[in-house]
Amino acid sequence: MFGSSIIVFRETLEAALIVGILTAATRGVSGRNRWLIAGITAGLAGSAIVAAATNTIAEMASGFGQELFSAGVLGIAVLMLAWHNIWMAAHSKELAIHARNTGRAISDGKRECSVLFAIIALAVLREGSETVLFLYGIATAGSQSTHTVLVGGLLGLTGGVAVGWTLYAGLLRIPLRWFFSVTSLLVLLLAAGMASQVARLLIQANLLPSLAAPLWDTSSLLPPDSVLGTLLHGLAGYDARPAGMQIIFFAVVLVSIVIGMKLISQPQQPSK
Amino acid sequence: MKKLFFITLFLLTSTAFAADAEFTIVIREHRFEPAELIVPAGKKIKLLIENQDSTPEEFESYDLAREKVIPGNSAASLYIGPLKAGRYPFFGEFNESTAKGVVIAQ
Numbered sequence: 001m002f003g004s005s006i007i008v009f010r011e012t013l014e015a016a017l018i019v020g021i022l023t024a025a026t027r028g029v030s031g032r033n034r035w036l037i038a039g040i041t042a043g044l045a046g047s048a049i050v051a052a053a054t055n056t057i058a059e060m061a062s063g064f065g066q067e068l069f070s071a072g073v074l075g076i077a078v079l080m081l082a083w084h085n086i087w088m089a090a091h092s093k094e095l096a097i098h099a100r101n102t103g104r105a106i107s108d109g110k111r112e113c114s115v116l117f118a119i120i121a122l123a124v125l126r127e128g129s130e131t132v133l134f135l136y137g138i139a140t141a142g143s144q145s146t147h148t149v150l151v152g153g154l155l156g157l158t159g160g161v162a163v164g165w166t167l168y169a170g171l172l173r174i175p176l177r178w179f180f181s182v183t184s185l186l187v188l189l190l191a192a193g194m195a196s197q198v199a200r201l202l203i204q205a206n207l208l209p210s211l212a213a214p215l216w217d218t219s220s221l222l223p224p225d226s227v228l229g230t231l232l233h234g235l236a237g238y239d240a241r242p243a244g245m246q247i248i249f250f251a252v253v254l255v256s257i258v259i260g261m262k263l264i265s266q267p268q269q270p271s272k
Numbered sequence: 273m274k275k276l277f278f279i280t281l282f283l284l285t286s287t288a289f290a291a292d293a294e295f296t297i298v299i300r301e302h303r304f305e306p307a308e309l310i311v312p313a314g315k316k317i318k319l320l321i322e323n324q325d326s327t328p329e330e331f332e333s334y335d336l337a338r339e340k341v342i343p344g345n346s347a348a349s350l351y352i353g354p355l356k357a358g359r360y361p362f363f364g365e366f367n368e369s370t371a372k373g374v375v376i377a378q
Contacts, residue, residue: 055343137327206351224334
């Protein structure tokens with residue numbers, strides 16, 4: 001039972017980290033809780049569908065449908081995260097004030113909410129579909145009862161959610177003047193890390209050259225299967241032996257988002 | 273235009289000559305066969321993974337930086353390399369206790 005707990009825990013953890021960060025990062029955006037819950041629900045429903053469609057997806061694109069699908073899901077998430085950070089760069093001051101007194105509503109918070117919904121749904125869908133496949137496989141293999149598999153899975157799920165919640169609660173304790181800077185940094189690293197994973201998937205499908213693989217090897221310094229390594233992988237796409245192309249994708253997305261954030265927060269001419 | 277045609281033809285055929293080495297790994301009873309796969313270093317390699325079990329397995333390796341789910345009773349390919357000489361362990365994430373192997377590049 002605990003073998004399945006650990007695997008479910010790992011998958012849940014990756015999604016829970018993203019949910020925790022995004023929940024903190026959208027603090028003060030009105031209506032955000034509804035969209036958050038809707039995102040998680042949609043992601044869960046989506047993951048069941050994707051798991052059921054695994055064979056079909058796998059056979060697409062000359063057998064590389066899985067890589068393309070994952071890369072697509074991640075790519076959309078990168079764009080959404082970038083949008084969020086750029087939007088936040090324009091609105092964090094308002095939100096900090098709003099977080100202090102709940103009177104005002106953010107006028108275009110609706111779009112930010114749909115972006116939040118998309119990011120959460122995609123994150124849950126990605127990790128959820130692997131989890132569903134895995135649990136279904138164990139259940140049908142018959143070596144463990146369905147009951148044992150479900151209990152084991154629930155344990156892992158609870159553990160993953162607990163870590164995500166701890167992250168969220170920890171972030172909330174950051175003083176307001178640093179709060180949105182910290183969440184923006186975390187979202188930035190999430191986006192760049194996902195971009196690095198997109199590169200990895202496209203290299204795996206032979207659609208991109210690796211350009212020096214690995215560029216460096218930090219497995220002795222920070223083993224990828226250690227607790228810290230796993231956390232860093234979920235937060236920033238840490239790979240102990242990244243390909244050169246992965247680093248390029250990481251750097252390009254990082255720099256692009258930072259430039260976008262800087263541009264939007266330039267002092268503008270008064271519009272009123 | 274004729275020049276462009278011949279240059280394209282040359283490039284396409286020269287990629288065809290640089291064919292990737294292909295290797296097969298079979299998953300049977302939650303084990304990889306062969307558990308030790310020897311491949312040439314410095315070349316891009318196409319790994320065909322045949323899952324003869326009825327349950328899905330996730331082929332995963334930190335050292336190769338690869339992961340792919342192979343549904344039950346089906347096969348899938350993925351590319352690795354070019355690899356420097358060395359050992360690159362991999363595992364089946366859904367059955368880690370028995371599904372273990374290593375790619376040895378020489």
